[in-house]
Amino acid sequence: MGSPVSTTIEQRRAPWPVAFYRSAVGKKWVMAITGIAIILFVIFHMVGNWKIFLPDVDGIPDIDIYAEALRELLVPFLPEHVALWILRTGLIVAFLFHIHAAYSLTLMNHRARPEDYQGPRTYIAANYASRTMRWSGVIFLAFLLFHLADLTWGIQPMAPETWARGEVYANFVATFSRAPVVFFYIVAMVALGIHLYHGAWSMFQSLGINHPRFNHLRRWFAIALAALVTVGNAIMPLAVLFGFVE
Amino acid sequence: MNITLQIWRQDGPDRPGGFKVYEVDGISAEMSFLEMLDALNERLANQGDEPVAFDHDCREGICGACGVMIDGQAHGPQLGTATCQLHMRKFENGATITVEPWRAAGFPLIKDLVVDRSAFDRIIEAGGYITVDTGSAPDANLTPVPKPVADTAFDAAACIGCGACVAACPNGAANLFTAAKISHLNLLPQGQAERWTRTENMVEVMEEYFGSCTNHGECEKACPKSISIDFIAMMNSDYLRAKLKNRRLVAQ
Numbered sequence: 247m248g249s250p251v252s253t254t255i256e257q258r259r260a261p262w263p264v265a266f267y268r269s270a271v272g273k274k275w276v277m278a279i280t281g282i283a284i285i286l287f288v289i290f291h292m293v294g295n296w297k298i299f300l301p302d303v304d305g306i307p308d309i310d311i312y313a314e315a316l317r318e319l320l321v322p323f324l325p326e327h328v329a330l331w332i333l334r335t336g337l338i339v340a341f342l343f344h345i346h347a348a349y350s351l352t353l354m355n356h357r358a359r360p361e362d363y364q365g366p367r368t369y370i371a372a373n374y375a376s377r378t379m380r381w382s383g384v385i386f387l388a389f390l391l392f393h394l395a396d397l398t399w400g401i402q403p404m405a406p407e408t409w410a411r412g413e414v415y416a417n418f419v420a421t422f423s424r425a426p427v428v429f430f431y432i433v434a435m436v437a438l439g440i441h442l443y444h445g446a447w448s449m450f451q452s453l454g455i456n457h458p459r460f461n462h463l464r465r466w467f468a469i470a471l472a473a474l475v476t477v478g479n480a481i482m483p484l485a486v487l488f489g490f491v492e
Numbered sequence: 493m494n495i496t497l498q499i500w501r502q503d504g505p506d507r508p509g510g511f512k513v514y515e516v517d518g519i520s521a522e523m524s525f526l527e528m529l530d531a532l533n534e535r536l537a538n539q540g541d542e543p544v545a546f547d548h549d550c551r552e553g554i555c556g557a558c559g560v561m562i563d564g565q566a567h568g569p570q571l572g573t574a575t576c577q578l579h580m581r582k583f584e585n586g587a588t589i590t591v592e593p594w595r596a597a598g599f600p601l602i603k604d605l606v607v608d609r610s611a612f613d614r615i616i617e618a619g620g621y622i623t624v625d626t627g628s629a630p631d632a633n634l635t636p637v638p639k640p641v642a643d644t645a646f647d648a649a650a651c652i653g654c655g656a657c658v659a660a661c662p663n664g665a666a667n668l669f670t671a672a673k674i675s676h677l678n679l680l681p682q683g684q685a686e687r688w689t690r691t692e693n694m695v696e697v698m699e700e701y702f703g704s705c706t707n708h709g710e711c712e713k714a715c716p717k718s719i720s721i722d723f724i725a726m727m728n729s730d731y732l733r734a735k736l737k738n739r740r741l742v743a744q
Binding site for chain 1: 498500510511561563564565569571590592595596597598662663664665695696699701702703704705706707708709710712713714721722724725726727728729730731732735736
């Protein structure tokens with residue numbers, strides 16, 4: 247066996263973002279940053295959809311005008327759909343990284359304790375939300391796929407029979423007139439709220455954002471965000487189901 | 493006091509293990525948990541049975557040798573206390589107490605309640621020191637350190653390396669131990685020269701043996717020295733900065 251020509255080749259490491267993502271601490275950074283991207287999307291999505299509560303403009307539902315405007319985002323500067331697809335691509339990449347990091351960290355954690363405690367465990371700090379992150383995440387992911395098939399792609403039987411592309415308001419009312427869909431929606435929003443109760447607190451730790459003056463606010467921030475997203479989204483299908491929006 | 497103990501017995505790493513139940517009568521409430529185990533072992537030895545193997549050394553809460561899961565909590569129900577400083581008065585007369593070893597891939601079981609914690613030594617070897625010339629001691633206070641910084645560094649340095657953080661963590665992660673060991677040096681002027689290599693190397697060796705942190709905060713509550721998870725945030729911050737800094741070493 248020959249001796250190595252150069253030690254630097256052996257010691258050469260992957261580019262730093264790759265090396266960083268290989269570590270668990272790096273994956274938690276990525277989870278926090280992609281989590282923030284997803285939260286921002288969820289908030290914009292929710293606020294945009296609140297337009298269902300606004301009156302029609304010249305006989306056209308306000309939300310249909312808004313949906314069309316999203317396709318024409320930055321249109322004098324970019325062709326139609328381009329800005330929207332840039333945002334969508336960013337969101338899809340964020341989801342993929344968030345899920346991949348969660349998956350590989352879960353495997354790592356199972357390897358770290360192959361034999362579990364045989365007696366009962368008493369947890370003091372770990373709460374329901376923090377211990378069920380992967381389940382609340384999976385429930386939300388299942389809902390997300392349903393939600394896309396229902397309102398974005400219009401795939402039967404997830405979408406209502408009257409589904410039509412671009413008819414946002416009509417599709418919205420048709421889908422949430424079905425009680426089981428509303429029920430699944432509420433379950434998913436509660437799962438998302440539980441996910442955010444831990445996630446929106448945890449991200450500060452993962453990103454190393456820690457200051458004695460503000461640390462007590464981190465939990466309140468997470469509670470407020472979880473409540474806003476859960477309640478703010480749940481009122482929309484409930485409004486349809488109970489006939490406030492028709 | 494009379495208590496019932498449910499203790500994990502296992503002859504060796506690859507031998508089958510299981511709980512055994514022992515009735516222990518006439519225990520004083522003033523005994524520490526380890527003294528109670530001593531009393532049990534004395535009786536077992538007198539009967540010709542194999543005593544329960546458990547780690548212990550200083551018995552004053554500063555060495556980090558002792559540590560078992562007591563009723564599903566690392567070091568038992570009293571916060572900020574090592575097993576040796578936990579007293580039987582914390583338990584009800586007639587209670588059944590479950591005692592189990594730390595369970596983690598990085599802490600392989602040796603016998604009964606004794607585990608091999610040398611993975612912690614591997615983490616320390618990766619950078620938990622400062623490189624200095626030995627010789628005559630420098631004058632006291634030669635290097636100024638702000639008092640609040642010195643206090644924080646001391647809080648981190650209180651870690652006795654018992655492994656309760658790993659044992660309590662639902663993920664079997666050693667982030668609190670590693671963060672404490674990194675931070676008590678990274679906070680001080682003497683630790684700056686090796687700050688970035690230390691952080692990078694210690695985190696990466698830690699991840700060879702242990703799980704990942706998902707910020708449950710369970711370690712902080714289990715720690716007999718009540719070391720804060722604030723140090724984990726500091727470590728996360730320094731780890732990213734270490735990745736960025738090291739790239740530039742060539743051009744400096």
